[in-house]
Amino acid sequence: MSVAEVAELLGGSKVLGQRVSSQLKMADVVDEGLPTVSLNRVKLALGLSDAELGNALGISLKTIHRLRKDPGRHLSSSASDRLYRVARLFQLAVEVFEDSEAAREWLRSPQIGLDDRVPMDLMTSDAGSREIEALLMRIDYGVIS
Numbered sequence: 182m183s184v185a186e187v188a189e190l191l192g193g194s195k196v197l198g199q200r201v202s203s204q205l206k207m208a209d210v211v212d213e214g215l216p217t218v219s220l221n222r223v224k225l226a227l228g229l230s231d232a233e234l235g236n237a238l239g240i241s242l243k244t245i246h247r248l249r250k251d252p253g254r255h256l257s258s259s260a261s262d263r264l265y266r267v268a269r270l271f272q273l274a275v276e277v278f279e280d281s282e283a284a285r286e287w288l289r290s291p292q293i294g295l296d297d298r299v300p301m302d303l304m305t306s307d308a309g310s311r312e313i314e315a316l317l318m319r320i321d322y323g324v325i326s
Contacts, residue, residue: 184207188207188210190222211258212258212261214256216255226268227285238256263305266310270310270314273314273317288301295316
């Protein structure tokens with residue numbers, strides 16, 4: 182999974198306002214705040230409800246609705262960081278399972294390798310995200326998980 186693939190999921194250079202070809206550029210874009218269009222693109226790609234998306238980003242439904250009404254706005258740096266995390270882990274899951282639908286299903290189902298926790302519920306923290314990433318890497322390398 183490349184940073185360019187994650188950037189494309191977030192809207193590519195047209196939405197992000199620049200070509201993102203490195204993690205450092207992505208860090209700058211995330212720190213500045215991702216455009217609200219990126220929010221909708223990730224929501225559609227993962228097939229999430231507004232409630233699921235709000236939970237993953239740590240923002241309320243009212244905030245999501247307010248952001249959607251003003252497509253020119255940008256997310257806060259913390260919400261952008263969480264949105265980037267969701268997009269990155271989804272892209273990693275797509276790479277591992279070689280199928281978008283399988284990745285969506287895996288991210289929304291309890292996983293034995295995560296003590297029967299749902300990956301989407303763990304994405305709210307860096308520690309949880311690292312566990313998801315580690316499990317996906319074990320699956321990719323064929324280690325029993």
